[in-house]
Amino acid sequence: MAMGLFRVCLVVVTAIINHPLLFPRENATIPENEEEIIRKMQEHQEKLQMEQLRLEEELSRLEAEKEALRQEEVEDQQQQEPHTTWDLWSTLCMILFLIIEVWRQDHQDGTCPESLGGDEDELSGLGGIPLLGLSLPNRATLDHFYEHCIRSATGDATRTREFVEGFVDDLLEALRSVCNRNTDMEMEDFIGVGSMYENWQVERPLLCHLFVPFxxxxxxxxxxxxxCSSPSVPLERQGYGQIKVTLADGDPLGCICDKTKLGEDMLCLLHGKTRGTWPGSSGRNGEMENLLCSRESSYLDTMQVMKWFQVALTRAWHRIAHKYEFDLAFGELDTPGSLKIKFRSGKFMPFILTPVIQCDDSDLYFVTQLPKEPCMGAPASSTDWPLSFAVYERQFLRMTAKALPEGACHLSCLQIASFLLSKQSRLTGPSGLKNYHLKTALLHLLLSRQAADWKASQLDVRLQDLLCFLERSLLEKKLHHFFVGNRKVPKAMGLPEVVHRAEPLNLFRPFVLQRTLYHNTVNSFYEMLKNTPTLISEYSLHVPSDRASPPPKTVAL
Structure with missing residues (x-):
């Protein structure tokens, strides 16, 4: 009985599938004339009639079998259930097979390859190569390259840090001595951040980056x-914040210039050299005063804070300049806090001092600007302060290193990738891909992989993983900030809860808005991949002398 039902179902399904009105063939051609159409319809009608006769005969036979099965029902009662189950499963499997076959026939010619990201018109113009086809040098070559071109070039990093830190200590102490403790900012001890303090800096000259909280x-x-990231916050302001200046007792903000005697050339928190006026009033020549707060506002202005900081640094250096046999000058004009020690021999030592404001009791800091690492769009106004997670990043790398095997290759991978990116930037110019993106990709990999995967013997494999991660992120135009909205970050890091609960922040959002930048970045990345085997092999043979680009223009203090 069950076998008969199965056959009936099979015939019915076959007839339905072959019905031209229900499942027309995509590759069917239109007959050239009406006679051909009529002839085919007649042939199809004859087939349907024959199919109908066969079904009637099958139903008659089934009726006869039904009578016979009634007599054997008692004898086969114990075996009927397993056979029925088997026939049912066979029927379902056959029907499923037929459905899959129909779907395959309907879609095999129309299936398009899945795009990894971006529009087709964008990706069609990218002349890149798949990363899976990239052949990296073997581990022995990578180890030799790392020892001769990276480790040897950064061997004096410790001495550089000690020299810069000693000088900055003296400079900040002089700055505190020239400031009025009653009316001026109070500088705290500096905090070392960035690649120099995370032990992966490659580029020469070595650069110390120091935060100075005030x-x-x-x-x-x-x-x-x-x-951080919220639907109510415009995209261009995500990752930024503002700093409101208030009185401790909550009273409206006012100036205390007239209440305290200021020395010559002292800068009040709210005013410049001209005292006794409130934001919006005019100075001696009708010019607006240099306020630390934005005009007509109680929010700190990043540009005014940097001007105040540079004036204070200049006065502090003039107080201690006689103690040193070198000069101090402002470095790159487009990098706030960029300073440069110029020795008489012609050598120079750059470093960056950035005034920052601590966010509550966390290790999150507001900075005037993120130097050389535009991981977010430009701020909407000068009262928007970028958020820096540099201290958290340094802490996470230190915490992770304790769990990794001895001589782990995670920083080596980052150094090699940074070296390749630096050399490619010199060849084709800077792109939208920065060292901060490389570090973010590494942090994601450290969190997703087991500690044993980072053994020194896995250097070539992990470098391949890092480059694959970057390629996928570029094609998808999506690289999430490591801390903002990342619920996998350990609670021991002590991130503010609002950062932990926020929506992920896409560092590659500028690529969505700027097609030209995106095309240049992807092309530069693939060009770097093509040059990688040759570049590593060549640099493994000898260390070139082009360690640094020509020094930028400086302004003496």
Whole structure:
């Protein structure tokens, strides 16, 4: 009985599938004349009639079998259930097979390859090669390259840090001595951040980046207001915040210039050299005063803070310049806090001092600008302060290193990738891909892979993983910030809860808005991949002398 039902179902399904009105063939051609159409319809009608006769005969036979099965029902009662189950499964499998076959026939000619990201018109113009086809040098070549071109070039990093830190200590102490403790900012001890303090810097000359936290004098206080990622926050302001200046008792913000005697050339928190006026008033020549707060606002202005900081540094250096046998000058004009020690021999030592404001009691800091690492869009206004997770990044790398095997290759992978990116930038010019993106990709890989995967013997494999991760992120135009909205970050890091709960922040969002930048970046990345085997092989033979590009213009203090 069950076998008969199966056959009936099979015939019915076959007839339905072959019905031209229900499942027309995509590759069917239109007959050239009406006679051909009529002839085919007649042939099809004859087939349907024959099929109908066969079905009627099958139903008659089934009726006869039904009578016979009634007599054997008692004898086969114990065996009927397993056979029925088997026949049912066979029927379902056959029907499923037929459905899959129909779907395959309907879609095999129309299936398009899945795009990894971006529009087709964007990716069609990218002359890249798939990363899976890239052949990296073997581990022995990578190890030799790392020892001769990277480790040897950064061997004096410790001495550089000690020299710069000693000088900055003296400079900040002089800065505190020239400031009025009652009306001026109070500078705290510096904090080392960036690749120099994370032990993966490659580019020469070695560059120390130091945060200098500052707090307002009494009775003022800072109240940070920051946004990480939220539907209510415009895209161009995600990752930024504002800093409101208030009185400690909550009274309306006012100036205390007239209440405290200021020395010559002292800068009040709210005013410049001309005192006794409030934001919006005019100075002696009708010019607006140099305020640290934005005009007509109680929010700190990044540009005004940097001007104040540079004036204070200049006065501090003039106080201690007689103690040193070198000169101090401002470095790159487009990098806030960029300074350069110029020795009489002609050599120079750059470093960066950035005034920052701590966000509550966390290790999150507001900075005036993120130097050379435009991981976000330009700020909407000068009262928007970028958020820096540099201290958290350094802490995470240190915490992770304790769990990794001895001599782990994670920093070596980052150094090699940074070296390749630096050389490619010199060949084809800078692109939208920065060292900060490389580090972010490494942090994601460290969190997703087991500690044993980072043994020194896995250098070539992990470097391949890092480059694959970057390629996929570029094609998808999506690289999430490691901390913002990443719920996999350990709670021990002590991130603010609002950062932990935020929506992920896409560092590659500028590529979505700027097609030209995106095309140049992807092309430059694939060009770097093509040059990688040759570049590593060539640099493994000898260390070139082009360690640094020509020094930028400087301004003496």
């Amino acid at each position: 707090i307002p004098p009494e009775p003022y206080s800072f109240h940070p207001e920051f946004w």
